[in-house]
Amino acid sequence: MTTIAMHIPDGFLDIPVSLLTYVISAAILALAVVKSRRDLDDKTAPLAGLTAVFVFAAQMINFPVGAGTSGHLIGGALAAILVGPWVGMLVISVVLVVQALLFADGGLTALGANVLNMAVVATVVGWLVFRLGVRFVKGRGGAAIVAGVAGFLSVPASAMAFVIEYAIGGTAPVSLTAVAAAMGGVHLLIGIGEGVITGLVVATVLASRPDIVFGVRGTGLAKPVVRPEAVAV
Amino acid sequence: MAHRLSPASKIVAVTAFVFIVVLTPREWIVTFIGYAIVLGIVLLAVGVRPARMARSLVLEVPFVAFALLLPLVGPDPSGFAGLSIAGMWAAWNILIKASLGVLAATLLAATTLPVDMVAGLQALRLPTPLVAIFTFFIRYVDVVSHQYRRMRVAQEARGFRATSPRSWPVLATGLGALFVRSFERGERVHLALVSRGYDGRLPVPEAGMPRSWPLAAMLPVSALVILAGGWLASW
Numbered sequence: 490m491t492t493i494a495m496h497i498p499d500g501f502l503d504i505p506v507s508l509l510t511y512v513i514s515a516a517i518l519a520l521a522v523v524k525s526r527r528d529l530d531d532k533t534a535p536l537a538g539l540t541a542v543f544v545f546a547a548q549m550i551n552f553p554v555g556a557g558t559s560g561h562l563i564g565g566a567l568a569a570i571l572v573g574p575w576v577g578m579l580v581i582s583v584v585l586v587v588q589a590l591l592f593a594d595g596g597l598t599a600l601g602a603n604v605l606n607m608a609v610v611a612t613v614v615g616w617l618v619f620r621l622g623v624r625f626v627k628g629r630g631g632a633a634i635v636a637g638v639a640g641f642l643s644v645p646a647s648a649m650a651f652v653i654e655y656a657i658g659g660t661a662p663v664s665l666t667a668v669a670a671a672m673g674g675v676h677l678l679i680g681i682g683e684g685v686i687t688g689l690v691v692a693t694v695l696a697s698r699p700d701i702v703f704g705v706r707g708t709g710l711a712k713p714v715v716r717p718e719a720v721a722v
Numbered sequence: 723m724a725h726r727l728s729p730a731s732k733i734v735a736v737t738a739f740v741f742i743v744v745l746t747p748r749e750w751i752v753t754f755i756g757y758a759i760v761l762g763i764v765l766l767a768v769g770v771r772p773a774r775m776a777r778s779l780v781l782e783v784p785f786v787a788f789a790l791l792l793p794l795v796g797p798d799p800s801g802f803a804g805l806s807i808a809g810m811w812a813a814w815n816i817l818i819k820a821s822l823g824v825l826a827a828t829l830l831a832a833t834t835l836p837v838d839m840v841a842g843l844q845a846l847r848l849p850t851p852l853v854a855i856f857t858f859f860i861r862y863v864d865v866v867s868h869q870y871r872r873m874r875v876a877q878e879a880r881g882f883r884a885t886s887p888r889s890w891p892v893l894a895t896g897l898g899a900l901f902v903r904s905f906e907r908g909e910r911v912h913l914a915l916v917s918r919g920y921d922g923r924l925p926v927p928e929a930g931m932p933r934s935w936p937l938a939a940m941l942p943v944s945a946l947v948i949l950a951g952g953w954l955a956s957w
Contacts, residue, residue: 498785500819504745522849531922532912534851538858539908542866543901545859549867552893553884562897571901583855590733590839593778593827596820597740660748661789661812662796685887686894693898701905 496588497603497651499596506658511601517609518582524575533576540572541580545587552686560682565607566615566643567687570636570704571694574616581608602654610650615643615687619704629695632710637688644680648672725768725833729842731938736830738942742949743822748815753952754822760944761825770832778828782820789813836860850923857924858911866904873900 502510525533544564551559564584568577582604588594595603622635652669659668694702695710705711739761746753765775789812796809834842837860844853873896884893912920 496781498782498816498820499740499744499823500816501785504741507741507744518852519849522851525851531916531920532909534854534922534924535858535912535915536905536908537851538855539862539866539904539911540901541855541859542862543904545863546867546870546900547897550870550893550897551884552890553886571905579852579855583852583859586843586856587859589827590834591831591836592781593824593831594781596744596823597737597827598744598823660815661792662806662808663792663812667795685890686897689891689894690898690901693895694901697899698902698905701902 496585496595497599497606499598501596501660502599502602502654503658503660504598506654507598507601509601509657510605510654514582514601514604514609518578518604521575521578525573525579537572537576537580537583540568540576541583541587544568544580545584547690548584552682554682560679562686563607563611563644563647563683565611565647566619566636566640566683567690569612569616570619570639570687570691571702573703574612576703577612577616578608581612602651606647606650606654611643611647614646615639616704618642623705623708629692629699629710632695632705632708633688633692636691636704637684639684640687641680641684644683645673645676648676727833727934727938728845729834729838730845731935732830732834733839733842733846735938735941736826739945740823740826742942742945743826744819746949746952747956748811748818750952750956751814752955753948754818756948756951757822757945760941760948761822761829764941765825765829768829768833770829774832775825775828778824778831779821782824785816785820789816792816854922854924858908862904862907862911865907866900869903870896870900 525537544567547562547564547567549561551561553559565577565581568580571577572580585595585600585603585608589597589600589603616639618639619635622638623632626632626635649669649672652665652672655668656665691702691704695705699705699710699712702711739757743754743757746757792809792813793805794809796806796812837857840853840856840860843856844850848856877892877896882889882892
């Protein structure tokens, strides 16, 4: 629920891993570009652009934890549930590119790794958890809880992707088990916040425009809400 | 002048510079000082204020904290004052490379308008859908953030203050409403574009002056010269 230890800076990973993650991320994004056309056709760009702005704005909002500290949303799982995994990947990637190029946030050599961890792993894990879970629950409340679980799990999954990159090409002499334990522990806590917020946001959108929530397509929840005044003659 | 270089040449030059910094062995301390001097001269020459440089360095604070822990938790704590020598090298490695990386990215960000950055990415053959998403991001980022600000002002006018996790449902409801509004704006934008003949491509102006590549290349080429010097000195 915070970008602390999430936007990897330059110098953390060596050059081979930096290049490798660039290549993997580029290949997956190329696939996402093709697949997202099928999901949203020519509407893709404006809707994904506005969704990227939404994620960017959402990341700026501080959620107070107490004792003067606060965290914020990362948004990978949320984006996947709202606009689908392929468009979600493109959306989070654009947010990361904007942050790296226009705000110097996240290293330019680490951009491939940041895209892989946050735009790919978090959205894919969030999407799979949500789609698997939403079959077994009933109603908007159930879907919101599953969304929360998806948001929760997406964060440690993203952190573990970093641990794997660190294991291959980390530059610090800290043992892998120590990094895995620290990253895992911290990100389980961060994931709780991410999960709660993801669930609450999905619940809100399902209450007013369930028809635009990509993750509930094909389930009974996707019908538009009919407001009485909208059908009055 | 850097403001008029073609954005594509700047993106490539700055990225190449950062890659050279990252591949430099951490023991070559003088080499890093050379990089810092070159980058500092360029930053000052194009008019980036020291306050802006300092502000962007604040972004690395969490990693500074991690780096400062390394001499304490690293292996073989037999060095100076019971600190791990390997840990100190690792801390130096991360701090210097991350700082140079942030300052180089600041050079790019401070001299390039967002809309020119889009043109640069397009010139670098980023897939058209990503360029289009980036374009819509730039066009609507102020609209959506101002919309959220109005929602917050309205919340605070009704006495809402976010101080504990109990405020999360209110904040998250606001976020949900913001998504619906953003998505519906996207639908309206799409219809407006289609009515004017939109086919999925957006015109992006190519910015920048001719022959900017040799000038932009001076940054990574200087870094390469310094790297070669460090390599010779290490023999």
